Amino acid sequence: MVNNKRKVSTGIQSLDKILAGGLNRGDTVLVAGQPGAGKTTLGLQFLYSGATKYGENGVYVTFVESVDKLKRDASKFGWDFEELLKEKKVSFLDLMQTTGEKGVEANFAVIMNEVELVGAKRIVIDSLSAMTTYIKTKAEARTFMLVMNRLLENAGCTSLLLLEVPWGKSDIGSGFEEFVADGLIVLESAIDGFRVKRMLFVPKMRGVNHDLSCYDFFISSDGIDVSPIPTSRKR
Amino acid sequence: MVNNKRKVSTGIQSLDKILAGGLNRGDTVLVAGQPGAGKTTLGLQFLYSGATKYGENGVYVTFVESVDKLKRDASKFGWDFEELLKEKKVSFLDLMQTTGEKGVEANFAVIMNEVELVGAKRIVIDSLSAMTTYIKTKAEARTFMLVMNRLLENAGCTSLLLLEVPWGKSDIGSGFEEFVADGLIVLESAIDGFRVKRMLFVPKMRGVNHDLSCYDFFISSDGIDVSPIPTSRKR
């Protein structure tokens, strides 16, 4: 269990090991995956473990799923967010209603305000794809993401940005997010023989001598669990 | 046979089992498939079983096929919708004639009105692709779908949104629908050796520890029947 100043636990022991101890404090890390890959579960697990084991408050920003459904999803794993919400250790920020082209900066201001109120050290944005859907050009989206990452780092937040990979695609975002972010965790859910197989690998983590292997992972009743033994991934 | 408050049966026992008991009440679930995959049959079966076995009224919204043909299709399976229509347990809403760019919101208002009139707890939209064909940008379509899902959930409806996958493609919609929806059921009809083979799998179902295997399914004289044993799917 890591808890030093430079490393932030993901809440998943075997993933921390792949990352040579956890995420770098202040980093902004993409979590990319297809529908049902487990991105939301990873995000909830990251916040829940932060608030309950490491004394780090968190904010979950949703542009995709209602807060009620998020709580319902979490309760399946025995994660009691109601209690944490009462203790103001975690906040759910529902920005699904906010729409329109000018909303991106406004939304981000609301997020930073919530981060300050909660004293958050961890943030999950679900999803970067949804948040930036109204930005018209790749250049503007890149600039927005650069500014956002810097402000989150300045606020002392370690951030997970969930990124939607459409079913049947392997492209990640618009081709720049992976370069602007400090790290990239890929959750794959490819059909392999009789079933959908879940795999995790980390192609990039700045300043970390991370493990380059692929790992099977499972969503059990305790949340995400990554196999400690590498797996084979055919193309 | 499920009938508790949190779970809604699909009307297909083996599919309910894959979904760990059925759909979550209030969820909006995509049913994606190529032409002839059985999407319409699944939708009719969902409504018919709801009205006859679970006391849940339903609305079938069609932008694609005439109501006469839908009834003809259903009668092949011995599903007597005429009776249900008389008893006002089910309603067919024909929106094929409605066209034009501004019709999307207007259409949705007509749908919600019908849901209220019928006291529907189940709704099928055939198809989301046809309903949103006049929406120009992905961002606007995403916003529309978010709002629709929320209103359907608030009305207590469990919803199936049929999604058209063109022959020879594996992409699902425009790449965001699968993330906005609570779940995704894929009906595949790939040519395999001598014949078109039908397969079903569930890549995503929020808050459900669903089965990740692929299953053969058949369209018999009783409707859709999913094999209880997983099948192999080559790519």
Add this chain to the structure above:
Amino acid sequence: MVNNKRKVSTGIQSLDKILAGGLNRGDTVLVAGQPGAGKTTLGLQFLYSGATKYGENGVYVTFVESVDKLKRDASKFGWDFEELLKEKKVSFLDLMQTTGEKGVEANFAVIMNEVELVGAKRIVIDSLSAMTTYIKTKAEARTFMLVMNRLLENAGCTSLLLLEVPWGKSDIGSGFEEFVADGLIVLESAIDGFRVKRMLFVPKMRGVNHDLSCYDFFISSDGIDVSPIPTSRKR
């Protein structure tokens, strides 16, 4: 030989068998195929058998080939359309000269007028691709096709819409035609080893428990003949 009220023979016995007795009366069915696949031959055979065996008049609408060449093609199979034309049992409608963006609705009006004059119960449109070439957006083309199908059904016509699949492609139309139509018959002419091999399969036929196998077919001196035994189709 089928001739009941609900079923319409295609004129090809083995194809009728695949379709569990023939086409549904009033349906609009796509016939998709690459150049030389036999779409025109299938269309001519459908009309000729209708007029000579089943007492059903027909209209052949051409946007592609001159009527002289159509007659020449048909005479190779011993189908004497001159006689049928004199008896006003069949009509060839040449719309090749009609062009321009506003022509689509005008063309359709001409077609419906001809259907009424001939008292046609069968119609072939050669091709849907050519007919809709000036429609600018997919949404408008979808709306046009929905309206056309409904009017043809109301007129009591069973319709074949020929659809052009460019050489080397497997996409069918713009990705919506196959959903709007009641059925889809695919004529494949893939190169396999030493020769172009002809195959037929039916991915979709609404309300029909159709055969899902692939079949070799041949263009003999009597027209199209489908093998009664399924064939293997590699990808």
Add this chain to the structure above:
Amino acid sequence: MVNNKRKVSTGIQSLDKILAGGLNRGDTVLVAGQPGAGKTTLGLQFLYSGATKYGENGVYVTFVESVDKLKRDASKFGWDFEELLKEKKVSFLDLMQTTGEKGVEANFAVIMNEVELVGAKRIVIDSLSAMTTYIKTKAEARTFMLVMNRLLENAGCTSLLLLEVPWGKSDIGSGFEEFVADGLIVLESAIDGFRVKRMLFVPKMRGVNHDLSCYDFFISSDGIDVSPIPTSRKR
């Protein structure tokens, strides 16, 4: 050697055999091939044999190669076009200099004028791709090609339209030419093991019970020669 009224020899005996006796008189046939495939040679051979063996005058329209180079190419095969030019049995029409968007109809008028002057029964357009390069939409190009084919047929011309297939592609034109034309002859020049292999096949020829096999062909000192025995074509 065919010379009846309904059939037109291509000038290549084995190709005539594949076409069940030759081209249909009045047909417009695409000859598609990659650079170096032999399209120009086939075109020159068609005109030369027509003028010397069958008493049919011809016009070669070039948008691509200068007339001097065409004559140089032909002389390699011993085809003396200088003599035929003097006797006004053949004409070379150089339209390379004509450019601009409005030139297509003007160019076609020049071509039809030349056809009349020469009394041509055969015409080669090298290439359709170059001729229509300034037409902006597919719909307009389709309309132009329909009109051109009809006028050429009315003038009693049997026509070869050469179509450029870029290296590394297998698409043919813009996806409609193959449907508007009466026939399609494909010249393939794929790299196979140690060398570029030349193959010919005929996917489409209206009203002809043509051979569906693939054939090797060679460019010898006498011009194009097609092997009488089918060959295997792997994909």
Add this chain to the structure above:
Amino acid sequence: MVNNKRKVSTGIQSLDKILAGGLNRGDTVLVAGQPGAGKTTLGLQFLYSGATKYGENGVYVTFVESVDKLKRDASKFGWDFEELLKEKKVSFLDLMQTTGEKGVEANFAVIMNEVELVGAKRIVIDSLSAMTTYIKTKAEARTFMLVMNRLLENAGCTSLLLLEVPWGKSDIGSGFEEFVADGLIVLESAIDGFRVKRMLFVPKMRGVNHDLSCYDFFISSDGIDVSPIPTSRKR
């Protein structure tokens, strides 16, 4: 060693053999290749051998690499261009600075002027891709290339137009250059097992009964050397 009036040596004996004696005088030939394929080396070798062995002056036009670097590259092979420059047998024309949309015709005028000044019989344009980068439509680029080729032929020049094939692509230019040019020489540099393998083949050379095989080639201290024995090229 060829030096007759109709044939122009490439400066590479084994390539001349593939071309049945060399290039046709006055032809415009594309040399297509990925980065590092050896296009520039082939161009320099063509000019150097022309000026030193065959008494033919030449112009090297560069839009890509500085003249200093070109001389540095050439000196590695022992080709002393300084001497040839002094004797005015060869000229390097640096057009890298010339930019903007209207520059294409202006640039070409500068080139033709230099050709006249030097009395050049050989010209290399490095690269056609760079020269035409500001031309907006394919139709205009085609027209420009047609005019350029004709003027170069009229000036008695045999021309190599270098064409950039991006890494990982096999398309050649915009799909028309290969048809407008008289010939096409492809330099391939594909990764094969442990190393990048260099191969050369000639898909097209008008009026030449050229060799259709693939050949390994090497860049040795004497320049490009093509293996006399064909090689296998897997796809």
Add this chain to the structure above:
Amino acid sequence: MVNNKRKVSTGIQSLDKILAGGLNRGDTVLVAGQPGAGKTTLGLQFLYSGATKYGENGVYVTFVESVDKLKRDASKFGWDFEELLKEKKVSFLDLMQTTGEKGVEANFAVIMNEVELVGAKRIVIDSLSAMTTYIKTKAEARTFMLVMNRLLENAGCTSLLLLEVPWGKSDIGSGFEEFVADGLIVLESAIDGFRVKRMLFVPKMRGVNHDLSCYDFFISSDGIDVSPIPTSRKR
């Protein structure tokens, strides 16, 4: 260890060997790679070795990662940039904040000013992709890159331009950068069986008889280390 006037060491002995002694002085070389491929590490190693072993000052320009994170990354390898910064041997130029379409030329002016101040002989731009993101057309980006390369060469700088290859792609930039640059070093990080495998190869290096093999490389505690023995790369 190279240190002559014409060759510049990359700081990695085995890479210098592949390059026949190192980079050419004054060259602009692309380093292309996917996220996590090691581009930044290679850039830092190039500058650190230059300043500490070869007496060549350097500038690191970042549009992507904050200077703090760059220093943190470097310190993992024991590269003490703080000391070099104090001694004014190296400068980090943070241009992340500069945005907008007109910034490209302005940014480059700032860079050239810094090069002069530091007396830099080595420069790393991280990344070319980010720097040129606001340039709208390929033609303008090509012109900008040509001018930049020339000015960097005139200033006596040997330059590494880092180029972002999105995950799952193999295209390099927009298809022209590889031709404008003097060289191209590709860092591949493909998934192969159980793990991400790192490989390096050099498809292009002007005027260098470079090694064409593929090599495994590793990121150890001393930085990038390239295997001296070639490796196999399957496609």
